[in-house]
Amino acid sequence: MSDLLLPELDELTSPFWEGCRNGELRVQACPDTGQLIHPPRYRSPWSPQHAPRWVTVSGLGRIWSKAEPHPPLIPQFAAIAPYNVVIVALEEDPSIRLVGNLIADANAPINSVPFEEIRIGARVRAVFQRVTDDLFFPRWILER
Amino acid sequence: MLKDRAAVVGIAETPFAKHLLPTETELACDVVLAALEDAGIKPSEVDGLASYNMETTAEHELAKNLGLGDVTFFAQTSHGGGGGPGTVGLLAMAIATGQCRVGVAWRSRKRGSGKRIWADKAASAPLVTAANWSRPWGVIRPADEIALLTQRYMHEYGMTRDHLANVAIAARKHANNNPLACMYGRPLTREQYMAARWISKPLCLFDNCLESDGALAVVLVGADRARDCRQRPVYVHAFGQGIGQQTHSMINFFNDDPLRGSSWPCAEQLYRESDFKAADIDVAQLYDAFTPLIPFSLEAYGFCDVGEGAAFTENGALEVGGRLPINTSGGGLSEAYVHGFNMINEGVRQLRGTSTNQVVDARSCLVTGGAPVPTSAIILRS
Numbered sequence: 379m380s381d382l383l384l385p386e387l388d389e390l391t392s393p394f395w396e397g398c399r400n401g402e403l404r405v406q407a408c409p410d411t412g413q414l415i416h417p418p419r420y421r422s423p424w425s426p427q428h429a430p431r432w433v434t435v436s437g438l439g440r441i442w443s444k445a446e447p448h449p450p451l452i453p454q455f456a457a458i459a460p461y462n463v464v465i466v467a468l469e470e471d472p473s474i475r476l477v478g479n480l481i482a483d484a485n486a487p488i489n490s491v492p493f494e495e496i497r498i499g500a501r502v503r504a505v506f507q508r509v510t511d512d513l514f515f516p517r518w519i520l521e522r
Numbered sequence: 523m524l525k526d527r528a529a530v531v532g533i534a535e536t537p538f539a540k541h542l543l544p545t546e547t548e549l550a551c552d553v554v555l556a557a558l559e560d561a562g563i564k565p566s567e568v569d570g571l572a573s574y575n576m577e578t579t580a581e582h583e584l585a586k587n588l589g590l591g592d593v594t595f596f597a598q599t600s601h602g603g604g605g606g607p608g609t610v611g612l613l614a615m616a617i618a619t620g621q622c623r624v625g626v627a628w629r630s631r632k633r634g635s636g637k638r639i640w641a642d643k644a645a646s647a648p649l650v651t652a653a654n655w656s657r658p659w660g661v662i663r664p665a666d667e668i669a670l671l672t673q674r675y676m677h678e679y680g681m682t683r684d685h686l687a688n689v690a691i692a693a694r695k696h697a698n699n700n701p702l703a704c705m706y707g708r709p710l711t712r713e714q715y716m717a718a719r720w721i722s723k724p725l726c727l728f729d730n731c732l733e734s735d736g737a738l739a740v741v742l743v744g745a746d747r748a749r750d751c752r753q754r755p756v757y758v759h760a761f762g763q764g765i766g767q768q769t770h771s772m773i774n775f776f777n778d779d780p781l782r783g784s785s786w787p788c789a790e791q792l793y794r795e796s797d798f799k800a801a802d803i804d805v806a807q808l809y810d811a812f813t814p815l816i817p818f819s820l821e822a823y824g825f826c827d828v829g830e831g832a833a834f835t836e837n838g839a840l841e842v843g844g845r846l847p848i849n850t851s852g853g854g855l856s857e858a859y860v861h862g863f864n865m866i867n868e869g870v871r872q873l874r875g876t877s878t879n880q881v882v883d884a885r886s887c888l889v890t891g892g893a894p895v896p897t898s899a900i901i902l903r904s
Binding site: 383384385386391416417423442443444445446447448450451452455460461463465473474475476477478479488493498515517 | 778
């Protein structure tokens with residue numbers, strides 16, 4: 379598997395992926411205001427003398443947008459195209475959005491839900507799929 | 523203030539094609555020389571250079587090859603297609619403040635025959651500031667990033683594929699009149715648009731810009747000297763740049779309103795000192811790597827209200843003779859994709875009165891950089 383599929387692990391990203399390994403969705407929060415922050419920063423924009431802290435969120439959200447990539451793509455993705463990508467707005471703060479994929483069930487691939495069946499506004503829940511020993515990718519299933 | 527203090531007095535472009543034989547540096551040399559010739563200015567007089575930070579030809583390499591004089595101002599603009607008008611704006615500032623007297627801006631790029639940047643992680647990393655939060659899930663290309671914003675815009679404001687087709691067809695009609703355009707002689711019908719293959723749903727083939735090789739350059743001098751040059755001067759009237767609060771480059775999904783990107787503060791700065799407001803703009807060259815960037819830009823630059831950008835494209839509004847003719851050379855969609863620099867040259871041609879899709883009595887032209895990245899824009903006037 380090409381490293382194009384995998385995120386860089388560093389001090390800004392590791393806490394997120396550590397959470398995913400433990401089945402938890404984590405994002406940063408401002409230490410002063412509690413306002414959530416994503417993608418992670420070195421400093422909170424609302425309290426820039428402080429580093430943000432990491433908090434665990436519910437893993438619930440709503441689909442904010444969707445797309446369906448078709449080739450030409452890099453080979454790993456061309457092989458499973460077309461697949462869906464979605465943006466999910468978190469329940470705790472809808473201005474905090476995560477890129478992901480909507481899948482039919484926790485073990486299904488990212489081409490398991492057709493684009494046309496994805497409804498913007500639908501409630502979804504994070505699940506965590508093992509990609510490597512260290513990396514469990516958050517993906518999304520419909521919350522019934 | 524830079525208002526009307528500097529003018530574009532020379533322009534040039536190489537042929538545009540899927541594959542050109544010369545290297546990017548050779549194309550840069552040839553096109554800068556041709557722009558100086560157009561202006562009637564000797565290479566030894568050039569003392570200011572502005573380029574994109576993705577340009578492969580360094581300033582001193584260009585200077586050594588062309589025998590430029592001592593260069594006293596040089597600067598680069600960032601964020602790919604956001605930076606085009608910025609190169610002209612920087613030169614206008616430098617000339618207005620006395621940092622240089624003869625400035626050259628250029629872009630030379632072999633994106634048609636070269637590699638696709640999105641397929642190369644190292645090359646694309648500095649362009650997408652938060653790629654770690656999009657690529658692992660398969661949002662690989664700029665088309666995928668813009669598809670997500672487009673689908674949301676469709677959901678919020680009722681834009682349809684017919685609106686996007688309006689943009690693609692207007693650009694193609696203009697290209698069909700422009701012998702320089704890659705799509706000269708190749709009409710595009712609505713039926714062809716609707717039947718095209720998907721690239722990233724909801725975007726089809728014709729919603730994407732071309733992949734082309736080419737180079738362009740412009741020459742600027744102070745207003746006093748401009749009056750004595752070979753060509754009718756085209757003045758840099760206003761200049762803006764913008765990085766919206768909490769915005770990201772390309773994957774702008776994470777600020778409070780992702781449909782309100784960096785173009786908004788750029789437009790505010792652009793119009794701050796400008797005598798021309800949106801209603802006074804005769805013709806516009808709006809950066810068009812993707813068709814939906816046109817409705818986004820129409821809103822950001824004040825041609826209509828939020829949510830009205832799609833409807834604005836109806837009834838031929840974007841074509842010559844319409845409410846706001848845009849991208850009159852065919853733009854990135856149908857002339858050539860050279861990181862938007864061809865929009866600058868076409869803006870100059872409109873105000874010289876030499877466009878192949880001339881807007882009658884055009885006196886002002888807006889030229890914008892890419893809407894979804896830290897960006898720039900200029901207003902040119904005759």
